[in-house]
Amino acid sequence: MKTVRVIDSHTAGEPTRVVVEGGPDLGSGDLATRREIFRRDFDHFRSGVVNEPRGSDVIVGALLSEPVDRSCAAGVIFFNNVGVIGMCGHGTIGVAVTLAHLGRIEPGIHRIETPVGAVSVELHDKHRVTVANVPSYRHAADVSLNVPGFPKTTGDIAWGGNWFFLVESPGIEISLPNIERLGGFARAVRAALEQQGIRGEDGATIDHIEVYEPLEAAGKGARNFVLCPGGAYDRSPCGTGTSAKLACLHARGELEPDEPWRQQSVIGTVFDASYAMGEHGRVLPRITGNAYVTAESTLIFDEADPLRFGMCGAGR
Ligand code: PYC
Numbered sequence: 144m145k146t147v148r149v150i151d152s153h154t155a156g157e158p159t160r161v162v163v164e165g166g167p168d169l170g171s172g173d174l175a176t177r178r179e180i181f182r183r184d185f186d187h188f189r190s191g192v193v194n195e196p197r198g199s200d201v202i203v204g205a206l207l208s209e210p211v212d213r214s215c216a217a218g219v220i221f222f223n224n225v226g227v228i229g230m231c232g233h234g235t236i237g238v239a240v241t242l243a244h245l246g247r248i249e250p251g252i253h254r255i256e257t258p259v260g261a262v263s264v265e266l267h268d269k270h271r272v273t274v275a276n277v278p279s280y281r282h283a284a285d286v287s288l289n290v291p292g293f294p295k296t297t298g299d300i301a302w303g304g305n306w307f308f309l310v311e312s313p314g315i316e317i318s319l320p321n322i323e324r325l326g327g328f329a330r331a332v333r334a335a336l337e338q339q340g341i342r343g344e345d346g347a348t349i350d351h352i353e354v355y356e357p358l359e360a361a362g363k364g365a366r367n368f369v370l371c372p373g374g375a376y377d378r379s380p381c382g383t384g385t386s387a388k389l390a391c392l393h394a395r396g397e398l399e400p401d402e403p404w405r406q407q408s409v410i411g412t413v414f415d416a417s418y419a420m421g422e423h424g425r426v427l428p429r430i431t432g433n434a435y436v437t438a439e440s441t442l443i444f445d446e447a448d449p450l451r452f453g454m455c456g457a458g459r
Contacts, residue, residue, distance in 0.1 A: 145444040152237040154434040155412035156378035159237030178258040187452040194453030200375040210256040218256040224373035229259040230304030232382010240434040278425035279386040281394040303386030306343040329370035364405030380406035386428035
């Protein structure tokens with residue numbers, strides 16, 4: 144009977160499940176190599192940790208791994224209900240709060256290694272964290288898209304640690320009662336991108352769709368609905384999505400370095416954000432949010448259980 148120790152938290156409503164013990168041996172290569180081994184050989188483990196019946200479509204998993212760079216407090220590989228992901232902003236905030244809960248870090252600045260580069264986190268107290276995310280940039284502006292059933296749509300393509308298509312809402316208010324309609328629009332946008340061959344740099348799949356509207360509040364901000372690759376919507380304002388948004392705002396000349404930006408999720412939770420200028424015109428996003436530990440658990444993988452590797456991994 145295999146057991147896996149996990150700590151659950153939520154960041155602005157979006158859950159993170161950190162695997163702290165019992166994960167697979169991925170060797171001692173860099174985090175990108177380990178992520179590839181995880182993707183290739185341990186997909187059943189990924190599915191078992193986050194998918195039903197133990198988890199749900201919404202949970203993002205974070206596998207703690209020894210960092211290659213010893214100046215980092217931890218290495219981490221993020222994954223979701225359908226596969227591995229490059230970086231995860233809400234997840235990094237959740238990992239920092241989890242490391243603090245375990246007594247592995249104290250308030251202050253720490254580095255965390257991910258497959259897309261090291262990010263730095265500042266733990267302000269046991270709940271509040273600022274993530275200095277990977278350099279982010281707008282790849283293409285005002286891309287036209289035919290989305291069947293909707294007026295002609297244009298949006299920006301940007302990298303914030305994942306690939307995003309950012310598009311203004313076609314008149315659907317971004318609020319919980321409209322979740323189904325927002326999901327329908329975002330799924331139609333994603334299908335249109337696929338069908339029209341619109342991709343990120345080097346042909347990368349654009350797997351996150353960010354639908355936004357202005358936030359009527361003091362200062363500058365937006366409210367968003369983010370469709371994640373596995374079909375769930377982000378309950379948080381999405382850290383990598385906020386980073387992609389900052390890159391677009393900078394490229395449009397609509398937000399200056401260090402100017403505060405407020406990103407609100409569809410459930411009403413908030414990330415406070417700003418950016419500094421990096422190299423080659425890329426922005427260095429800073430995303431601040433709160434996370435709370437919700438459970439410490441031992442997952443049991445009973446060999447007699449046909450669904451021990453989750454509904455997607457059943458029978459493996
Ligand atoms: O916060 O970056 C994020 C994120 C990505 C997918 C879900 N949350």
